Amino acid sequence: MKHRFTRRFEKAYARLPEDVKGLFDKKLNHFLQNPWYPSFRTKRIRSTGNIWEARLTKKYRFTFEINQEVIIFRNIGSHDIIDGEKDQSAFVDFSVIVLR
Template identity: 35%
Template sequence: MQLKAYKKFLKFYKKLPDTIKTKTDRQIKLLADNFRHPSLQCKKMQGKEEIWEARIDLQYRVTFEIIGDTIFLRTVGNHEDALKSP
């Protein structure tokens, strides 16, 4: 699948610690290759039919939506912040 990032995602990504950026890059590559990969633990967000969340690590999440064959990255951050306004 193709990847595209909203400006909001890029803004939050820039603020991540370097170690989390590395993990995020790795997980986003997995997401593009196979969004059902077990380490991502992807699931649709409750109350948000078209928005998904995936795990970066125990504390960080990325939200995204799939339109056609493109994954649009929406937000990234700690669990609470990323899921508060996906």
């Protein structure tokens, strides 16, 4: 599946500890093949429409949405990012999508 990263995701990713970055990079291909694999504990964030969260570790999560055949990674960080997603619009401004 194709994927893109928002600038917000890129900035949050840059602030992560190196071991967490490495873990995300390691699990990315697995996630793209099957976002609903049980270890990711993927679930929709309430009252956000099409924004989902997935578990990277017990402490770290990432959020994303799926638009047709593209996964857009919105944010990554501690569990607190979920509350921020509830406050954000369910729509992504595609002018801020970056490839990595």
